[in-house]
Amino acid sequence: xxxxxxxxxxxxxxxxxxxxxxxxxxxxxxxxxxxxxxxxxxxxxxxxxxxxxxxxxxxxxxxxxxxxxxxxxxxxxxxxxxxxxxxxxxxxxxxxxxxxxxxxxxxxxxxxxxxxxxxxxxxxxxxxxxxxxxxxxxxxxxxxxxxxxxxxxxxxxxxxxxxxxxxxxxxxxxxxxxxxxxxxxxxxxxxxxxxxxxxxxxxxxxxxxxxxxxxxxxxxxxxxxxxxxxxxxxxxxxxxxxxxxxxxxxxxxxxxxxxxxxxxxxxxxxxxxxxxxxxxxxxxxxxxxxxxxxxxxxxxxxxxxxxxxxxxxxxxxxxxxxxxxxxxxxxxxxxxxxxxxxxxxxxxxx
Ligand code: HEC
Numbered sequence: 001x002x003x004x005x006x007x008x009x010x011x012x013x014x015x016x017x018x019x020x021x022x023x024x025x026x027x028x029x030x031x032x033x034x035x036x037x038x039x040x041x042x043x044x045x046x047x048x049x050x051x052x053x054x055x056x057x058x059x060x061x062x063x064x065x066x067x068x069x070x071x072x073x074x075x076x077x078x079x080x081x082x083x084x085x086x087x088x089x090x091x092x093x094x095x096x097x098x099x100x101x102x103x104x105x106x107x108x109x110x111x112x113x114x115x116x117x118x119x120x121x122x123x124x125x126x127x128x129x130x131x132x133x134x135x136x137x138x139x140x141x142x143x144x145x146x147x148x149x150x151x152x153x154x155x156x157x158x159x160x161x162x163x164x165x166x167x168x169x170x171x172x173x174x175x176x177x178x179x180x181x182x183x184x185x186x187x188x189x190x191x192x193x194x195x196x197x198x199x200x201x202x203x204x205x206x207x208x209x210x211x212x213x214x215x216x217x218x219x220x221x222x223x224x225x226x227x228x229x230x231x232x233x234x235x236x237x238x239x240x241x242x243x244x245x246x247x248x249x250x251x252x253x254x255x256x257x258x259x260x261x262x263x264x265x266x267x268x269x270x271x272x273x274x275x276x277x278x279x280x281x282x283x284x285x286x287x288x289x290x291x292x293x294x295x296x297x298x299x300x301x302x303x304x305x306x307x308x309x310x311x312x313x314x315x316x317x318x319x320x321x322x323x324x325x326x327x328x329x330x331x332x333x334x335x336x337x338x339x340x341x342x343x344x345x346x347x348x349x350x
Contacts, residue, residue, distance in 0.1 A: 006243055007235050014234065018227045026220060033212040038151065041208055042140045045153030045201035048091075052105065052199065055090045056083035060163055077177035082167075084117075102204050107157060109197035113168070113178075113187025120145075123154075123198055130156045130195050139198075142205055149205035157197040159190050168196075245274045245281050249288055256295060266292055 064081045071078055079085040084107055091105040108119035110127055119127055122143050129135040139154045159168070167174045171184035190196050248270050255262040265271065266289060274285040325331055 007238050010238055011231060011235055014231050018231070022220070022223060022227070025223070026216075029219065030212065030216055033216050034208065037208045037211040038140070040211065041151060041203055042138075042153050045140070045203065046138060046155070048094075048103070048105070048201055049153070049155050049199045052087040052091060055087050059083045059086040060161065064163065071175040071177060074177055075180070077175070077181040083164075084113075102207060104202040106200050106202070107197045108200055109187070111186055111189070112197075113182050115186065117197070119198070123200065126154055126198050126200075127195070130198065145202070150202045151205050151208050152200050152202050154198045154200040156195045157199050159192050159194050159196055162192065164190065165192065242281065245277075245285065248274060249285060252288070252292060256292060259299075262292065263296060266296065 059081070060083050063086070067078050067081045071081055087107070088105065095101055095103055095105075106123075107117055108123035108127070109117050110119050110124060112118050122145075126135065126139060137155070140152060143150055143152055159165070165173070167178055168187055168190040170188055171179055174184075174188070252262060252265050252271070255265060271285065271289060275282060275289055277285070
């Protein structure tokens with residue numbers, strides 16, 4: 001076997017291409033998915049904020065008029081009249097559903113009625129950007145809060161109607177029960193049309209990550225399996241259509257070079273199958289077989305000629321040996337003496 005067989009090399013090269021491809025497309029795909037997950041969560045967050053605004057509107061239009069009287073007469077403040085209260089309560093109910101338990105809603109103000117709504121530095125920054133006009137409308141992005149990375153979706157909240165000012169203009173105008181509960185410090189001095197808070201939805205960044213990861217894993221798994229199958233298939237096809245035929249041809253070439261008898265290989269069905277192929281290897285095998293047949297015939301002819309030559313040489317050698325004997329001095333001497341004997345005998349008898 002060669003040090004790096006063709007199929008190993010193909011597998012290595014393809015795997016390399018595959019790895020680079022998967023890394024590149026993985027990065028691109030991951031970013032796309034992350035962006036898409038962000039977009040999805042952003043639109044989800046905006047929808048939630050809109051829903052909260054609808055709840056706020058419902059409280060202002062339908063609940064507060066019914067309970068307005070109680071605000072003045074009841075010593076205890078009626079929270080149900082407050083849009084912010086209904087929004088927070090509805091969101092809490094919403095959160096209790098498992099899927100949204102990690103979501104968090106805040107109406108962050110610089111000067112809140114409820115100290116819990118006090119904007120932190122990050123939210124204050126958003127508010128000042130809104131106030132200066134540097135930012136308008138929706139905002140979203142990531143931030144750290146208590147060591148946790150969060151994705152936020154935010155929208156400005158404006159004093160949109162006079163009804164708000166009943167409780168948020170001056171402590172004097174506000175219901176006594178409100179002052180009794182919340183004091184006269186926060187949530188006053190607001191004006192119509194003023195941006196007084198940002199509505200923020202917080203989602204753990206892991207939520208965005210997980211949403212992206214779920215899709216990513218699935219698509220990448222399909223991608224990897226497909227590629228692995230392609231590599232296996234190419235390997236199989238390579239072995240079957242290229243390497244195996246080359247093996248047959250190189251086996252034949254080995255026999256030719258070792259001067260073994262290869263006439264049976266020339267007739268073998270294995271070679272026949274290859275020469276019958278309509279592709280490049282098929283024509284290579286045809287040329288190869290023709291060449292091998294020629295080599296076989298020529299070798300046969302040569303061997304024949306050589307053996308005839310050997311016979312001739314043997315014959316000549318024998319003749320030469322005979323003539324050497326015949327031509328030698330000893331032989332001619334012997335002939336001469338034999339003649340003398342014969343002559344003498346003739347004289348005696350004759
Ligand atoms: C009946 C009195 C009342 C009215 C009317 C009222 N609010 Fe409030 N608002 C409150 C109270 C009380 C809170 C604090 C609720 C809590 O979180 O406990 C509050 C909270 C808020 C908050 C959250 C920040 C904070 O101050 O704690 C915003 C923002 C807000 N109100 C805006 C509005 C807007 C806009 C309107 C008009 C659509 C409005 N409010 C109408 C009483 C009122």
